[in-house]
Amino acid sequence: MIDSAPSDDVGLRERKRRQTRSALISGARALTLEHGLAGFTVEQLCDDVGVSRRTFFNYFPSKEDAVLGLSVDGPPEELLQRFVESGGGEHPVPLLEALLELAVVHADRMGITREDYEAMSAVLQREPQLIGRMFAAAExxxxxxxxxxxxxxxxxxxxxxxxxxxxxxxxxxxxxLDEFFAEGNTLTYPQLLHRNMEALRYLFPAPTGTTGPTPPIPQNQDPA
Known part of the structure; x- marks a missing residue:
């Protein structure tokens, strides 16, 4: 019981972090749809959500980033390290499988709902200048x-x-992600991602007689 306490504390902190982050994003998008991006301030958003200005900037660099859901914290370092290390050892995980796991874990951590997706689409229609910022932030x-x-x-x-x-x-x-939030979809995001990964494998099958992924073309060498 004593050993489980730190883990429980981490889990509680993580849930609270996700809840605060989600509340700020939802509040920013609601205010944008009602007043426009220029029609509200960070202070108004903080008052609506019930957090301090300091707390806001622990999550987002700016009002625009809150609307887009672009947090200051990136993926956990241990998640990235596990991805890199999965390519080594006696039984390395194929790159495509490792990327699939990374995408699924990241999507689960983001916790995007259908309501989030629809609100984001509506915000981008009202404030199309945010599209450029969104793509720039993805770089x-x-x-x-x-x-x-x-x-x-x-x-x-x-x-x-x-x-x-x-x-x-x-x-x-x-x-x-588009398929996941499409009307009538009954599959989970991991199922859809896995299905699309399988389509990629079909398009680029491994050479006959091999069991692993196709090796990359060596640097400065043309394909045969």
Missing amino acids: PTSRLLTELIAAREHLPADHPTPRVTTFVIGGLSRRS
């Missing part, structure tokens, strides 16, 4: 994933494989 995440893939696969930083992989996985993740 650091894409660069990070590219670096992690390069480290995991022991590839040079300028190798094309990590960049192409990041682009493809990003597209699959967005497609799976």
Whole structure:
């Protein structure tokens, strides 16, 4: 019982963190839809949610970031480390499987609901200038994933494989998210992501006689 206390405390803190983050995002989007992005202040948002201005900036750098759900904290370091380490050892996990797990865990941590998805769509229709900011904010995440893939696969930083992989996985993740929130969908996000990953495998099957993923093209060498 004593040993479980720290874990329980961490779980409680994490749930509270998620609840506060979600309340700030929902409040920012509701105020944007009602008054427009320029029609409210951070102080008004904090008053509505019941948190201090200091608490707000522990979660988001700006009002726009709160509307888009762009937190100051990135993915947990242990999650990223586990992804990199999964490529080593006696039984390395195939890259596609490791990316699938990473995407599922990240989506679960974000905790996006159908209401969040619909509110976000409505906000972008009202304030289309936020679209550019949203794509710009995604660039650091894409660069990070590219670096992690390069480290995991022991590839040079300028190798094309990590960049192409990041682009493809990003597209699959967005497609799976759209399908998850589509009217009438009964599948979970992991199920949809897995199904789309299988479609990718069908498109690029492993060479006959191999059991693992197709090895990347060596640097500065043309494909046969």
